[in-house]
Amino acid sequence: MKSVQTGTVGTVDVIDVERPVPGPGDALMRVRACGICGTDVAFLHMGGMPQGPGGQTAPIPLGHEPAGEIVEVGAEVTGLKAGDRVVVNPQGAPSGIIGCGGALGGMSEYLIIENAVVGKSVAVIPDSVPFDVAALNEPMAVARHCVNRSEARATDKVVVFGAGPIGLGATIWLKLRGVEHVTVADVIPEPLETALAVGADAVIDSSREDVTARLAELHGQGANALGQPRPDTDIYIDAAGVAIVANTALRSAKWGAKLVVVAAHKKPEPIDLGAMLRSEMTIVASQGYPTEIFEVTEEIAQHQELFARLISHRVPFSDVERAFELTLTPGAAEKVVVTFDEQP
Template sequence: MTSMTSLTSVTSKTSKTSKTSKTTMKSVQTGPSGSIDVVNVDRPVPGPRDALLRIRACGICGTDVTFLHMGGMPLGPGGAMIPVPLGHEPAGEIVEVGAEVTDLKVGDRVVVNPQGVPSGIIGCGGAQGGMREYLLIEDTAPGRNVAVIPDTIPFDVAALNEPMAVARHCVNRSEAKPADKVLVFGAGPIGLGAAIWLKLRGVQHVTVADVIPERLQTALDIGADAVIDSAKEDVTARLTELHGQGANSLGQPRPDTDIYIDAAGVAAVVNTALTSAKWGAKLVTVAVHKKPEPIDFGAILRSEMTIIGTQGYPTEIFEVTQELVEHQDRFARLISHHVPFSEVERAFDLTLTPGAAEKVVVTFDD
């Protein structure tokens, strides 16, 4: 891991900057298990090919929660736990650029590709996290590690760019067509994002299943055609009502659902999809399953189901940006809590408390 000292060792004589005299900043990192530390660190200084971003909003993700539960990450096999700078869903504005940067300027508003800098993935084990006042974009290049956004989109909605790229990759991997009928398990941000992309793709019928009524209402608000409360309803029977009746490879009746998306990450969801699947259906798994789980492989034979894994956003990180701008009102409904950076501990407490929040975005004052 590159140290912050090495990232800030270049003098500011080579850069163009806005009016600011701060030399230190606050940054959020993992603390003892289940907690964060807000620490003071040197504000980065951009080199000739770098840009300095003032963070204006940053979302909190399930990956952040995983690092919090771990209390950091191990320094090598069996090594001591070291703090992880948190936050990989930032949006902000450029306040300083290096002398060789010609395609960005001070005042540009941008979203970030956290996988696009040489010091490691931002907020996921790299030298920097996005949950800080200023973020250095090393070797900055629009289209590779940043994308300029218009001032018509609020920073909090812009901060959804990264998770919505994850959801878009899931939908791309599904190869859903307009005539398809789809069930999305899990009405968290990724599942709801997938539902939005499916409808924007022109998919005929999208159903969302979850166990939390408020999430199901949000699914309807963002354009899902129907919802299923899987804590109270028989998913297979309800799907047959919604999508009609098909059959598996043995001719046994099954819902005529073409694609199942697992954005929940529990074995019950996967097995429900497998046992409900008609002949040739697909299961696309985007959720993280945190432990090995029993799966009904016999059901795979009976349906000849295709199972597809989806990870990250190989090409989608900035493919989604313009549509995020165009449909910002729909995406804004995914945010359940806006918390100021001055209360960042509360923001993480909300995220760590099951059922307390759906999508928390931390905002930074002017």
């Protein structure tokens, strides 16, 4: 079968590997769609996974956002049968995180689901859910954990920085949670249009607008701990991963506001702790999906038309190199999903 792994810096290699054979407790999935994530792009920039103190890299299988159908189950597997449509938990594989340094990658024609336990390593999805939408399950679990960490209430006013898949996913979950007002900020106009399409109440083009002033217009006027005027924004979500976002939140925050950081900041960056003191701001980190990986599955099925709007490009596996080129080009794509409809 064909499988994708990291190549030289900035490239992928499509290699031939043996089609896996499931053991008694495993299931074999035919991959029908797999999303490309910013983590995949990070591995491409490094040329693989760093190994040891010397900084050398080794190639790794890619893809941790697969959806597909079961073609074979081991004798000890219960709750699964051939023909079931499924999504997987990339962190549930004993051989390591799928597509993130583990032995397996979801950007392959077939994927072994090790220790296939429904609700733990795999979940069945309704036949009505397209595979490309189902492939959003993993990133939407990341976005859901972020919203859960925010503890947003219906009366809260929230701003999401970054209109990528995680920021837009958080926007969807916030609105489905009943949050009163959600604003999305980004420097690229096209994703802001998508933000409005998936339910954002307002958007801010932060490349040309004063974010703090616009938030005051949208959310009203509050004050920090010193009584200085600040936007009445309750929660700031950093889904962008740049220092200016964190510092904008710190300097704009009213007394008792919260900052939730879900984006990966690639290097240490200075932040204004004095501004944090003036607002008594709470900073919360959000990593992965400790419980959310299958918490989101049913709701994605219920609101599949909404989540489908997040996909900007569907690229066949036969053209997978182009799919990764799109994700490596800033501003070229919002969410790329590779489809496997042509496989035998």
